[in-house]
Amino acid sequence: MSARITTPYGITTTAAEVLDGIDLTGRRAIVTGGASGIGVETARALAGAGAEVTLAVRDRAAGERTAADITATTGNDAIRIGPLDLADRASVAAFVAGWQGPLDILVNNAGVMAAPLSRTPDGLELQFATNHLGHFALATGLHRALAAADGARVVSVSSSAHRRSPVVFDDIQFEHRAYDPWLAYGQSKTANVLFAVEATRRWADDGITSNALMPGGIRTNLQRHVSDAELEALRARAQTAGAAPLRWKTVEQGAATSVFVATSPLLKGIGGRYFEDCNEAGEAVNAQHGVASFALDSELAERLWAVSGELLAGR
Template structure:
């Protein structure tokens, strides 16, 4: 497959995670799903467990994680569902999680996130959406690099968003120390970071057999939108041309994540952005579809990686 070939699949916006993984055997594969106890994380984990994988739910709330694990065991019959605590906004939590991981890791689904929150900061002074959505996942993924390399053909799946179209990485002021804080710009920047990280991880780690891809799951009503009112969501949907378009179910929202984690069509393919189970076209102005050029920019991807390493080392 050439670098310029756009990947298309038989699946669509209506496809479910179970349909995407049907016929794929993940027996013996080890998976981590961050945010695996809510929203599309639950259905991502359920579909991967249903295909036979050992799935670790990496969650902030252990009680919710245990309830979800019991539900997945009951619905799939797969008893290999584990729960571990992970708070992506807390670097000591991320370090403890990666230190405790033992053995190979075949699939890492960076699914957890927060959306359009009021201005908040970590103890390091980092803007919380960027700290959670990007820096936490960056520390997690790099901390698990050895485990991913040991798996042979490991995949990293980054759950991004069409909101990446709202903002590139503003390297001059990532953390809104000088510019006025705007929740959606902050969210958009963090989602651009998810795509850029997939681009750079694939470039750096291809020799280790590791590939990373990003995706937009679609519009799904989940706890992710806890900071966003129903009126605000509908206003945004009308602006994007999505008004009147039905919301995806969580099972449909998880489909693209599961596709990137398992499809034979993605073997050896990385650094790309998908929506509705197919590789996205370049963004067309006036729409909320496609991928922004800034999210696939290799120089920005390299710079973001360097900035992230420096932030974590400080």
């Protein structure tokens, strides 16, 4: 691996600043969860640079409102809506079947955080099913479209919470151990990074690269299952562990690293890495910064890919 990628950007950089001078005219992008949180600003920034953007959303009405707002603020009317429920295999399959032509950028942004125990109709733990398996099915289903583009990129929005848990292959679905919403979330976010590692290895000959990222702390609907008291406890724990006080980003700042990974010329041909604050992360140093070694482990990444295929085929 070449040297770690560093940039002049940082925690306060916005998505629009990352895209300054980058022309995405003629490029096509999909942003899952594009009607809320940082998904909106990720889509807006890509549209502002000229890309055709499809908002892959569960709530079509919210998607239509967001598309109208993005068109009004960017002047780009090439904003599409695609119904998508990542926890529903049939919904993912329908979205894939409806896609026509090449795909330059796939931003796997949608997710659920620290939710109470819930299972999909197929019996899969909801956070793993939504955050990882749904995106895995989407990306593999769109592989041909990605390969048809010139240097396509798949963006996996992970989290610093990945360090809470590796993928526990012996009990991914919490069938034999006590359910912990944060361990389940952490496991799913580790899976996002491992996906980027293995997708880059498998799809390199197709010119496709994938990287993962931590967007930072942003107050959005993602935290709907987390109380204010719990968030404050997390902040206190991070400081006790030696981290700097958690600094909340705006949604425009929160979308910056996603947009950086999706578009920066610095990442041409580079994949399988983890970024935070628009810079490649080093080893984990505290609760907020760095990447766990198990999230970048190539053997674990290959194993997860195989297990993911089996789960989708066997349920």
